Amino acid sequence: MAAKATRAAFGEALIDLGAKDPRIVTLDSDLSKSTMTVSFAKKYPDRAFNVGIAEANMIGVAAGLAMAGKVPFAASFACFLVGRFETIRISVAYTNANVKLVGTHVGVAIGEDGYSQMGLEDIACIRALPNIPIIQPADEVECKQVIAYAAEHQGPLYLRLTRQNLEPVSPAGYQFRLGQWARLRDGSDVTVIASGGTVFNALEAAQQLEGDGIRAEVINAASIKPLDEEMLLASARKTGHVVTVEDHSIAGGLGGAVSEALCEALPTAMKRLGVQGFGESGDPKGLYVKHGLDATGIARSVRKFLGR
Amino acid sequence: MDIARLEAIARGCRVQIERMLTHAGSGHPGGSNSVADLLVALYFGRLRVDPKRPDWPDRDRVILSKGHAVPALYAAMSRAGFFPESQLISLRKLGSPLQGHPDRNALPGIEAATGSLGQGLSIALGEALGLKMAGSPARVYCILGDGEIQEGQVWEAAMSGPKLGQPSHPLDNLCAILDYNKIQLDGFVTDILDLEPVVAKWQAFGWAVQEIDGHNFAQIGKALDQAEATKGKPSFIVANTVKGKGVPWMENNPEWHGKAPKPQEAIRAIRDLLGVSEAAWDEYLTRDSATKAVVDELAALEKT
The missing domain is CATH 3.40.50.970 (Thiamin diphosphate (ThDP)-binding fold, Pyr/PP domains)
Incomplete structure (x- = not known):
C-alpha cells in the first residue's frame, strides 16, 4: 500500500x-x-x-x-x-x-x-x-x-x-477503537508513544535503536482523548521510561496528556518530543530534523534520555 | 389570540421575571423585560410546539441568542406548560435546570446553549437548513440582542443566511428578530458601537427586513405573518424595544442591564407592572391572591 x-x-x-x-x-x-x-x-x-x-x-x-x-x-x-x-x-x-x-x-x-x-x-x-x-x-x-x-x-x-x-503502519487485521492504542512493536527498555505523522518515524527510530541494543516498544496513540490508560500503564510498568513524539506543541498535546496520566497513576521517567516555540517555513523533512521528530532525531533523544 | 390576552400574559411573565431574579440574587432584568413581548407573541398562538413533546422533530424552534435574557424565556415556557411555575425560583441555583444562561441539555424545550454572544444565528441557519432538507414544515426563530450583533460571527451568519441552501433549500423558514433596546452592559449602544443604519445593513446583506415596535402585539403579529409569507430568503425583524419595559424606573436605564432587584424593589416593580398605586396596593392584593403569594414570598426573602 x-x-x-x-x-x-x-x-x-x-x-x-x-x-x-x-x-x-x-x-x-x-x-x-x-x-x-x-x-x-x-x-x-x-x-x-x-x-x-x-x-x-x-x-x-x-x-x-x-x-x-x-x-x-x-x-x-x-x-x-x-x-x-x-x-x-x-x-x-x-x-x-x-x-x-x-x-x-x-x-x-x-x-x-x-x-x-x-x-x-x-x-x-x-x-x-x-x-x-x-x-x-x-x-x-x-x-x-x-x-x-x-x-x-x-x-x-x-x-x-x-x-x-x-507510510502505512497499521498491522494486518487492525481495528481502530476509541480509547485503545495499537502496540506496533514490542520492547522492554523504553516506551515510545507516537501519533499521526510521527508514528512511522518512531518505528524507524526503534529499528536504529535496536542496533544499539535498545529495545523500544512503539505505540500508535491514535486515540489522544481518551488515552488508552491500560496500555500506557502496562508498558510504562514494563519499560520504566516513556517518550512521546508528536507534531504539535510540546505543551498540552499527547505528551501533556500522557504526563498527566502517568504522574497520577504511575510516576515514570518521561521525555516529551514535539515542537518548541513557533513553527516556520521550510521543507517538511528539514523541519522534522530541526525539531528532532525524524527517525534519527527521535533515536538520538531516546539514547540521551536513557543515558546510553 | 387577542391582544388584551397577550398583554396580560406578558404582564404575568414580567412579574415572574422580577420574582425569579430576586430569588436568584443576580441576572439581567433590563433585557429580559425588553424581549418579553416578543417571546410571548411567539409562545402564545404562533409557535407549533408541544410542551409534552419537546423533542418533536417538526416543532418550531426558538433560539434565544441573547441568552442573558433567559428569565423571560423561562417565564414564557413555564406559562406555556413546559415546566411548573414553582420551578422558576430555582433559577441560577445549584442543580437547577434553569441555568443562568440557556443550556440545551439541562432543560427540555431549550433549543441552543447561548449566552456566549454571537453564536445563535449560525446555529439557527444550520437548523433551518437541516429542517428544510428533511422536508419539515418547522420554522426557526432566532432572537438577537443589539449589543450582540457587534460580534463578528453574526455578520458571517448575516452574509451566509440568504445564500445557504440555495437554490433548492432557501432559508425562508428562518426569522431572526433583533431586540433593539438601545442599551448594552456598559451603556448606550450609540456610545459604544453604533449599529446604524441597522435596517439598511440587513437589507444589503439580502434579508427580508421589517421594522416594528417590539411592544406592539399587533405589529409583532403582522411582522411574523409577513415573515412566514416571505419565500426564497430569510426574514429579519428589527423590533424597537425599551430596556426594562414595564417598570418605569428601570426603563432606559443602563444600570438595570445586569443587576437583580432587592425584594422590596421587586415588589415595587411588580406593583408598577400591574399599574397599581401605592395607596391602593394592599387593597389590590386582597383581590389578587396569586400576586399576593409572590409578594409574600419576596417579603419573606428579605427577612432571611
Whole structure:
C-alpha cells in the first residue's frame, strides 16, 4: 500500500460513507480542495456547504445541522478551525452537538506555508473541553476506520489529519477503537508513544535503536482523548521510561496528556518530543530534523534520555 | 389570540421575571423585560410546539441568542406548560435546570446553549437548513440582542443566511428578530458601537427586513405573518424595544442591564407592572391572591 495523506483518505472515506448514510453532510470554509471534501461536494452537491471564509459561522451552522439530525463533518485547517475555540466550546462541546470537527494541515510537516497555517496548539485547546474525543490516525487504513467510526459515534469529535503522505503502519487485521492504542512493536527498555505523522518515524527510530541494543516498544496513540490508560500503564510498568513524539506543541498535546496520566497513576521517567516555540517555513523533512521528530532525531533523544 | 390576552400574559411573565431574579440574587432584568413581548407573541398562538413533546422533530424552534435574557424565556415556557411555575425560583441555583444562561441539555424545550454572544444565528441557519432538507414544515426563530450583533460571527451568519441552501433549500423558514433596546452592559449602544443604519445593513446583506415596535402585539403579529409569507430568503425583524419595559424606573436605564432587584424593589416593580398605586396596593392584593403569594414570598426573602 502506497503512502497517503490522511486528509486524502478522509476525502475518499467520506464518499463511501456518504452513499450509505444520507445524514452525512460536509461544511467547508473555502478550503475544500485542501481538506479534500471537494470530491464529496462533487458527488453530493446538495449535501456539501461551502460557507466562505467564515469558520465560526461554519461551526455554528454545523451544530444547527446536527440538531436537525444531520451528521456534519466541518473541515478546515486545524489552526483556523480550533482558532474559533469559543464557538466550539459552546455551540459544539457544551451543546453536545453531533458535529465532526476535522482539522487538517497539522504540524510543522505542512512545511513551506509556515507557522500561520500550522495546527500546533489544537490538541491542547480541544483537550481542555469536556465531551470532545480527539483522534489522530497514522495512516490510510486507520484513517478510513476512524472516519467510519466518527460517522457512527453519537456526539462531537475532533479529528486531526495530515497534509503530508503517511507510510502505512497499521498491522494486518487492525481495528481502530476509541480509547485503545495499537502496540506496533514490542520492547522492554523504553516506551515510545507516537501519533499521526510521527508514528512511522518512531518505528524507524526503534529499528536504529535496536542496533544499539535498545529495545523500544512503539505505540500508535491514535486515540489522544481518551488515552488508552491500560496500555500506557502496562508498558510504562514494563519499560520504566516513556517518550512521546508528536507534531504539535510540546505543551498540552499527547505528551501533556500522557504526563498527566502517568504522574497520577504511575510516576515514570518521561521525555516529551514535539515542537518548541513557533513553527516556520521550510521543507517538511528539514523541519522534522530541526525539531528532532525524524527517525534519527527521535533515536538520538531516546539514547540521551536513557543515558546510553 | 387577542391582544388584551397577550398583554396580560406578558404582564404575568414580567412579574415572574422580577420574582425569579430576586430569588436568584443576580441576572439581567433590563433585557429580559425588553424581549418579553416578543417571546410571548411567539409562545402564545404562533409557535407549533408541544410542551409534552419537546423533542418533536417538526416543532418550531426558538433560539434565544441573547441568552442573558433567559428569565423571560423561562417565564414564557413555564406559562406555556413546559415546566411548573414553582420551578422558576430555582433559577441560577445549584442543580437547577434553569441555568443562568440557556443550556440545551439541562432543560427540555431549550433549543441552543447561548449566552456566549454571537453564536445563535449560525446555529439557527444550520437548523433551518437541516429542517428544510428533511422536508419539515418547522420554522426557526432566532432572537438577537443589539449589543450582540457587534460580534463578528453574526455578520458571517448575516452574509451566509440568504445564500445557504440555495437554490433548492432557501432559508425562508428562518426569522431572526433583533431586540433593539438601545442599551448594552456598559451603556448606550450609540456610545459604544453604533449599529446604524441597522435596517439598511440587513437589507444589503439580502434579508427580508421589517421594522416594528417590539411592544406592539399587533405589529409583532403582522411582522411574523409577513415573515412566514416571505419565500426564497430569510426574514429579519428589527423590533424597537425599551430596556426594562414595564417598570418605569428601570426603563432606559443602563444600570438595570445586569443587576437583580432587592425584594422590596421587586415588589415595587411588580406593583408598577400591574399599574397599581401605592395607596391602593394592599387593597389590590386582597383581590389578587396569586400576586399576593409572590409578594409574600419576596417579603419573606428579605427577612432571611
